Amino acid sequence: MNRILRYALFALLWAAVAAYVLYAGASARRARAARSVARLEIAIVDSTSQGQLVTSRQVRGWIARSGIRTVGAPVDGVDLAGIEQLIACNGFVAKVAAYVSYDGALHVVIRQRKPLLRLLTNGRNAYVTDRGYVFAAPRASSLYVPVVTGPYRPPFPADYAGDAREAIDAELRKLDERIAGLEREKYPFYKRELKNDRNIADLRRMRIKQQWWRLETDSMFQLRVDRLKAHKEQLRRGYRYEARLIAEGIDRISERQEAERRAQKKLEKSYEDFMKLLTFVEYVEEDDFWRSEVVQIVARTTSSGALEVDLVPRSGRFLIRFGRLERLDEKFGKLQRFYRSGLPAVGWETYGVIDVRYGNQVVCRKK
Template identity: 65%
Template sequence: MNRTLKYALLTLLWLLVAGYVIWASAAARRNRKARTVARLEIEVVDSTSQGHLVSAEMVRRWISSSRIPTVGTAVDEVDLTAIERLIARNGFVDEAVAYIDYDAVLHIEISQRKPLLRLLTDGLNLYATADGHVFGAPRASSLYVPVVTGSYRPPFPGDYSGEVRAHIDSRLAEIDRRIEELEHEKYPYYRREIENDRDIAALRRMRIKRQWWRGESSEAFDKRVVELREKKAELRRLYRYRSRVYRERVEQIAARQQAERAAQKKLEKSYEDFMKLLTFVKIVEEDDFWRSEVVQIAARTTPSGALEVELVPRSGRFTILFGRLDDAEAKFDKLMRFYRSGLSAIGWDEYRTIDVRYRNQVVCKK
């Protein structure tokens, strides 16, 4: 077989392969267009023993209410992206994936978020994850997670859903913009102060000379001197008044800026307290004894804005005043030693409150 014939046969073979691929693709597209969605299957892939936030029936209702075509619709006409967005817009859904298999079955796989605790404080009803994502508790949700009650005010509004850090950053950016706007409000007063300083400098340079060439008398010159002094005194009072007003206006704006910076610090501190609360609940949940012993967590915001916690234990009839959460593990260790060496000997119903807020002390009240 000569070389020319060999190349011709290879070229023909590749043309046949390419033609078959094109024909097969076109046939697949025609077949796909002719097929319709046979059924809808929904799976929550990470349901756990804690319970569930989203169910297949719930998703079916969402899709039905949205009027997005599914079963009976041509496969190519099903808007999978719209379905995923519809499901994912619910804060308790972590991820939603929709696809259609070769049997024309529409599959929707959903992973739900895993809350660490439920906030029932100050009129709120929210779930929070360990990484600081919050979302409203859906109706008929049945998750078995620790519940935090009390008058605690978290650093986000009750209707917020999303990453708390993102909300804090947005608020901080708003405050930064207000501080910058206030800085611009100072500029006109700065300019007026400069102009006023120039007027004061010009006032100091004001002099008069006796007009000998006009034959001015001493009495006339003295009269002009008195008039000039009176004029300078009046202008001096005016310029001092202006200077005081401009300075007060700038100080007022600076005080408003300082208040905004204080609000930033308070907001950051509130976020730190919120994250400490999440860490605190994790400590309780990861310890077999405290997970069983702590029945209720009550959180409150003190007048200074700090977060303090009280615990209701399963044993005894007392309340544990835990206080701030800066050294939670050390306080639990101290409380455990008191459980073993104190309450076991004295009696579990002897005290009304057990206070572990103070360093190296356990204060009990009957």
């Protein structure tokens, strides 16, 4: 068989394969278009013993109220993107995928976020993940996660939903813009300063000479010198006053800039404390004893802006003053030793407050 014939046969074979594929695809599309959605199946993955943030029944209700056609609708007519967008707008949904299988079932697969704690502080009711993602607590949700209460002020608005770091960065950008805007307010003062400096330089160059060609006497020349000195002194006082006004104006703007920079530092410190709180909760959750013993975390922001916490234990009717979220091993270690050796000896109902904020000691206060 010559080469040309062999190539021709290969070309015909591939043409036949391509034609079959196109025919099969067209047949499948026609068959799909003729089918309608037979059923709606909701799958919520990542559900644990903590519970669920959303149920299949709730999702069905969302879809029904949205008006998007599902069961009975043509397979090709289902708004899959609309369903995904409808569900994804809820902050507790990490990922969602909607698709129709070959048997006509509409599948909606939801991957929910895994909260680390629940914030019930300062008007907030939100869950927070271990990476600092914040979302509003869904209605009727009841996950078994640590609860943080108290007057603590997190570094984001009460209604914020999203990554806490993004909220901080957005606020920092606003502060940077304000600082830059204040810097631009200095430009007129800089122009006045340059003009004033030129005037002072011109003042220093002001000289007069005795006019011998006009037969000017020494007394007449001295009179002109005295007048010039008086004029220069008057100008000098005006220029000094102008320089003081310029410096005061620039200083006032600089003070406002420093206030914005202090706000930036305070915001970063607040975010740092917020992440320390997440680390603290993880620390408690990783310890079997403290996970079951700590019922509630009461957080507060001190007058200096620092974050301190108190712990409400399951055992006894006392409050544990834990203080700042530092030296965790040391504080929990001495608290556990006091649990084992101190409290059984004096009685679990003796003290109202147990304070572990101070080094190498546990300070107790009776009820």
